[in-house]
Amino acid sequence: MKKEVNRNRIFYIMGVSGCGKSTIGRKLASSLSLPFFDGDDYHPEENIAKMSEGLPLNDQDRKAWLEALNSLAHKHQQNGAVIACSALKITYRDILNENILPPPVWVYLEGSYETILNRLQQRKGHFMPTALLKSQFDTLEAPEEAIKVAITLTPEEIVGEIQKQLK
Template sequence: MLIIVMGVSGSGKSTIAKLLADKTGLDYYDADDFHPQSNIDKMKGGKALNDTDRKPWLLLLAKKLYEWEQQKGAILACSALKESYRELLSSQSKKIKWVYLTGTFETIKNRIESRKGHFMDTHLLQSQFDTLEPPTYGVHVAIDQTPQQITTQILSRIQKNLKC
């Protein structure tokens, strides 16, 4: 099984993906770890990535997803903000379960402001919300719950979908 936990920066993707990995026994990966240094430098410099910046990164992730699918599966935390990005990510793997973490701009802004050592700056958050194309599929979960509640809700809904 492949699960991609998506949403804007600060929505809790990494936290929830790690908890899902712990509960399922699948390996956890963070898409940010696969960014080329040029993308990281651009974001650290306060500039939003464009589609040209993202495409090689997304194609690499699609390849990795295929490899993980051939093994035991994986949980990936990835923003996947646009439908075209999700299409690239799923271009080699058709068994992806999508989890979309939803929250208000203010809630997420407050989370980002309290983080230390992350390359995402709060002024880039608006560009993420502007870019976001919420999926019409997958599991949608509001982030105004505890991480444990969110994880339990996700697993319950994924299990329910697997039985259908």
């Protein structure tokens, strides 16, 4: 007998820019019949302008953005949602987790600098320049408690692996 995955949760899909958060988030949300929200859509214009100029965000830049995503998660915690967000530091994840019950499920999309740089060089129409990837890896504090999936798998395999680890 197959155990049912608890869909009434907040699922955060995290990792550096270019790891596939939006793609995997959309596919996971679809498979769980949950709404999907891309964290990039919640950045204030100042943050997008700063990143577009090749300048990394600092903790102060990210604070209002993280609080907005936490508010979004709080609004959807009863029925569940999938939210893509870099969530690079433990302190950022603490803000995102605040007052969310049951606790969110974290999915960390892992990949090497070289693999992700190659992806970013092929990506078109995104405000995040490849020059900022190193700063993202420098900032990254990999989560201890998360579903960890290698981005070298296909998107379908990644979603399958996430669902397998949820059971």
